[in-house]
Amino acid sequence: MSDTVSVLLFIGVIAYALFGGADFGAGFWDLTAGGAARGSRPRHLVDVSIGPVWEANHTWLIYCLVMLWSGFPAAFAAITTTLYLPLGLAALGIVLRGAGFAFRKASMRTPEQRIYGASFALSSVLTPYCFGSVAGAIASGRVPTAGNGDAVGSWINPTSVLGGVLAVSVCAYLAAVYLTTAARQQESPWLEKWFRRRALLAGIATGVVGLAGIFVLQADSPRLFHQLSHRGLPLLIVSALCGLLSLFLLRREKPYALRVLAALAVATVVCGWGVAQYPFLLGTHLTIAEAAAPVPTLWVLTAVAVAAGVLIAPSLAALYILQNRGRLESRT
Numbered sequence: 001m002s003d004t005v006s007v008l009l010f011i012g013v014i015a016y017a018l019f020g021g022a023d024f025g026a027g028f029w030d031l032t033a034g035g036a037a038r039g040s041r042p043r044h045l046v047d048v049s050i051g052p053v054w055e056a057n058h059t060w061l062i063y064c065l066v067m068l069w070s071g072f073p074a075a076f077a078a079i080t081t082t083l084y085l086p087l088g089l090a091a092l093g094i095v096l097r098g099a100g101f102a103f104r105k106a107s108m109r110t111p112e113q114r115i116y117g118a119s120f121a122l123s124s125v126l127t128p129y130c131f132g133s134v135a136g137a138i139a140s141g142r143v144p145t146a147g148n149g150d151a152v153g154s155w156i157n158p159t160s161v162l163g164g165v166l167a168v169s170v171c172a173y174l175a176a177v178y179l180t181t182a183a184r185q186q187e188s189p190w191l192e193k194w195f196r197r198r199a200l201l202a203g204i205a206t207g208v209v210g211l212a213g214i215f216v217l218q219a220d221s222p223r224l225f226h227q228l229s230h231r232g233l234p235l236l237i238v239s240a241l242c243g244l245l246s247l248f249l250l251r252r253e254k255p256y257a258l259r260v261l262a263a264l265a266v267a268t269v270v271c272g273w274g275v276a277q278y279p280f281l282l283g284t285h286l287t288i289a290e291a292a293a294p295v296p297t298l299w300v301l302t303a304v305a306v307a308a309g310v311l312i313a314p315s316l317a318a319l320y321i322l323q324n325r326g327r328l329e330s331r332t
Contacts, residue, residue, distance in 0.1 A: 001299065002071075002292035006281070008305045009067040010274050016060035017270050018174070018263050019320075021167075023057045025175025026050050027097065027124020028168065029198060030117065036110060042179075043117070045191055047105065049182050052328040054101065056319055058094065063308070071301050074145070075281045075291040082149035083137055086130040093127035096120075125168055132167025136160035139273065140221040141283020158220040162213045169209050170266055173202035177246060177262040184255050185326055196250050203247045207240075210269075223284055227276035235272035239265045259324075 026046045033039030069076040080087060100119030107113045133155040140159040143149055154160075176199035183191035217225035228236065242265035249258055281291045292298060322328050 001295055001302070002289045005067065005071040005292070005298050005301050005305075006288045008302065009064060009071060010271075012060050012064040012067060013274075014267050014270050016057070016064060017170075017266055019053070019057040020060060021128065021171040021266065022174040022178050023050055023054050024124045024128045024168075025171035025173070025202075026179065027121050028172045029175060029179065029195070031121030031125065036114065041188075041191060042194060045179060045183060045186070045188075045195075047101075049179060049323075050101075052323050053319060055098070056316060059312075059316065061094075067301060067305070071293055071298060072281060072288070072291040073293055075286060078143050078145055078147035078149075078282060078286070079134070079138065081147035082143045082151065082154050083134050085151055086133050086137075086155045090127045090130035090134075093123040093130065097123035097127065124171075128167040128171045129164035130155075132163035132165070133160040134163075135167070135273070136163030138282060139163070139224050139277060141223075141285065143282050145282060145286045158216045159224075162209070162216045166206070166209050166213065169202060169206040170269075173199065173206050174262055174266060176202050177250070177258050180250070181255055181258055182324075182326075185324075196253070200247060200250050203243060203250070207243065224276055228272060232272035232276040235268045235275060239268040239272065242268065 026049065030039075030043050030046050033042040068079075096119045100116040100121075100123065104113050104116035104120060107116060136157070136159040137143055137154045140157065142154040142157065142160075176195050180192055180195040180199050183195055214225070217228065242261045246258055246261040246265060249256065249261070279287050279289070281288050293301075319328075
């Protein structure tokens with residue numbers, strides 16, 4: 001049952017990486033779009049694309065938190081008492097990001113729009129970096145079982161920095177691919193070219209960061225490096241192939257299956273981390289079975305997750321499908 005609940009938890013992690021990641025990445029391109037005049041068209045597409053779904057995407061984060069603290073309370077306590085700084089910054093970033101996105105659209109004056117826009121865009125970079133650094137801290141074993149670990153060194157270290165930078169670059173890549181497709185659906189060749197160029201750059205940057213990460217992990221997290229290069233290698237190969245194929249299609253201006261390939265590239269690399277981490281939840285000192293709640297609690301969590309899948313997943317799927325088809329209009 002502990003393995004079952006851990007799989008259900010990790011499904012939420014993958015979903016948040018895909019949907020929330022694209023959300024954060026859109027903010028990255030908002031930040032780098034340029035001045036008010038030059039960046040107006042890309043920012044408008046960002047607003048139109050994420051407006052109807054940006055709040056729904058955080059459903060996956062709430063799901064992950066509930067599954068973690070209910071299913072693995074010991075690990076939840078250890079993580080939150082050690083990594084409270086990056087988690088607090090991430091929470092602050094989510095709040096500032098939402099407020100900035102909402103108030104920018106309601107503001108009538110350009111100076112106010114710039115302030116709220118900067119809050120939205122900067123928080124869109126800060127938040128995924130913090131989440132990536134948390135993943136690096138957990139994977140590298142810097143969260144002790146008893147909690148209350150090093151509040152600074154636990155998330156400011158080579159593996160955590162790698163996780164943070166990789167999270168930001170992956171989010172930027174996902175968003176650029178999604179927005180390239182959205183621009184094509186809106187029949188805007190200029191925007192399609194604008195985002196295609198940035199998707200190529202973000203994909204290449206992500207690949208470079210990933211290659212550099214090999215040496216970082218080998219030196220800083222040898223156990224994780226060994227597991228990734230053995231047990232998780234097939235998934236990493238699939239991720240690399242999907243990423244390269246998506247870049248090829250972008251270069252050839254072929255939109256077919258771009259979103260699917262980008263999503264697979266990200267999902268498989270996240271799965272590779274999970275496979276490499278197994279059977280440990282924290283580093284190499286706390287296993288999934290040791291951290292798990294009593295079996296009756298795990299049964300209840302499993303039942304709740306299945307019920308959520310039956311009742312909520314179709315609604316979210318309908319929301320994403322309608323948004324991808326341009327059938328929704330943002331009112332935020």
